[in-house]
Amino acid sequence: xxxxxxxxxxxxxxxxxxxxxxxxxxxxxxxxxxxxxxxxxxxxxxxxxxx
Amino acid sequence: xxxxxxxxxxxxxxxxxxxxxxxxxxxxxxxxxxxxxxxxxxxxxxxxxxxxxxxxxxxxxxxxxxxxxxxxxxxxxxxxxxxxxxxxxxxxxxxxxxxxxxxxxxxxxxxxxxxxxxxxxxxxxxxxxxxxxxxxxxxxxxxxxxxxxxxxxxxxxxxxxxxxxxxxxxxxxxxxxxxxxxxxxxxxxxxxxxxxxxxxxxxxxxxxxxxxxxxxxxxxxxxxxxxxxxxxxxxxxxxxxxxxxxxxxxxxxxx
Numbered sequence: 001x002x003x004x005x006x007x008x009x010x011x012x013x014x015x016x017x018x019x020x021x022x023x024x025x026x027x028x029x030x031x032x033x034x035x036x037x038x039x040x041x042x043x044x045x046x047x048x049x050x051x
Numbered sequence: 052x053x054x055x056x057x058x059x060x061x062x063x064x065x066x067x068x069x070x071x072x073x074x075x076x077x078x079x080x081x082x083x084x085x086x087x088x089x090x091x092x093x094x095x096x097x098x099x100x101x102x103x104x105x106x107x108x109x110x111x112x113x114x115x116x117x118x119x120x121x122x123x124x125x126x127x128x129x130x131x132x133x134x135x136x137x138x139x140x141x142x143x144x145x146x147x148x149x150x151x152x153x154x155x156x157x158x159x160x161x162x163x164x165x166x167x168x169x170x171x172x173x174x175x176x177x178x179x180x181x182x183x184x185x186x187x188x189x190x191x192x193x194x195x196x197x198x199x200x201x202x203x204x205x206x207x208x209x210x211x212x213x214x215x216x217x218x219x220x221x222x223x224x225x226x227x228x229x230x231x232x233x234x235x236x237x238x239x240x241x242x243x244x245x246x247x248x249x250x251x252x253x254x255x256x257x258x259x260x261x262x263x264x265x266x267x268x269x270x271x272x273x274x275x276x277x278x279x280x281x282x283x284x285x286x287x288x289x290x291x292x293x294x295x296x297x298x299x300x301x302x303x304x305x306x
Contacts, residue, residue: 002134005112013115015101015125018123022275025162029282036289043296047121 070182071147071288078281084226084279089274095265114261116174121249123166126276128194128230130160134202135227139221148284150216152292153223154206155283159198161232168192169190179243186238188244191229212291 100118107114134153140201141149170183171189183189206219208213232239237246249255 007111007113010116010173010177011112014119014173017169019164020118021162021166025159025279026275029286031284033282036227036286036293037191040289043293049066 057067071291074148075285075288077292078285082281085274086278089271089278092267092271092274096264097270099267100264104260107261110228113174113177116170117261118264118268119172120167120174123163123170123263124192125269126272127160127164127167127192128233130163130276131195131198131223131226132230134160134199135220135223138216138223141216142224147291148288149219149288150206150213152280152284153202153220154216154291155287156280157199157202157206157219159279159283161196163272163276164192164196164199168196184243186242186244187240188233188242191233191236194229194232195226198222198229202226209299234264273289 055246076174096118104115104118106112130232134156137149137153139291141153168189171192175184176182201222205222206215208218209215234247236242237244248257249262249265257265
């Protein structure tokens with residue numbers, strides 16, 4: 001890819017926004033799983049923070 | 052007869068795997084492998100799409116936006132069909148996992164649809180000279196995003212989660228009307244958006260040097276979706292268990 005082309009900013013913005021949304025979805029899924037699995041483990045007296 | 056018993060055996064296996072407790076255990080084993088495969092496909096797709104594939108003879112370097120935009124559009128449509136199908140299954144069969152997995156999938160579908168719209172806009176500005184046009188394909192895709200928002204809002208709008216799930220499932224099924232409109236909008240109306248070049252009769256009309264990164268990214272998006280969807284579904288299952296446990300302890304305290 002030519003990094004000095006006139007449309008480079010558009011391409012980088014497209015990839016940047018996509019990864020931001022994808023990363024946000026992954027982070028939120030992981031954080032929610034850690035929260036509920038930790039709560040479940042504590043409820044069952046195992047005191048863990050997910051698997 | 053052999054085919055019937057094979058189908059019965061598969062049905063039984065799927066039902067067993069879909070038992071909430073078994074599902075949490077099974078998905079825990081599968082998620083890391085699916086995620087690793089997804090990341091490998093994503094890296095391969097990025098290298099191929101950004102470094103190895105050539106610029107287009109008309110669009111130049113902006114063709115690289117297509118490697119994000121098109122797979123995201125496919126995922127937006129695929130996930131909506133999945134959400135609607137799961138909602139339908141929940142309404143008909145009442146399986147506890149059907150509604151939970153539909154609720155888990157909808158925000159991911161909305162995310163892919165948003166990626167499609169944003170990347171499309173970032174491609175449209177340099178190529179069409181406009182960030183947005185009220186073209187049939189773009190408008191029906193925006194409607195798909197609103198249908199996702201409606202599904203997400205409805206499924207969380209009631210104190211009783213079952214009522215929310217049922218209302219969202221009905222919206223999901225009604226919204227399916229939009230799927231063929233999105234797909235065939237470029238054929239039915241005179242639009243600015245180009246017609247299909249991969250999923251069409253007679254095979255893809257796109258050069259293999261561009262088809263490969265597109266397919267790699269499509270595979271990566273699908274694998275990443277499955278890893279996130281399974282994670283979100285098992286979160287929903289454990290959350291339901293926590294709600295039930297809290298309800299039980301309230302009942303015991305009241306006695």
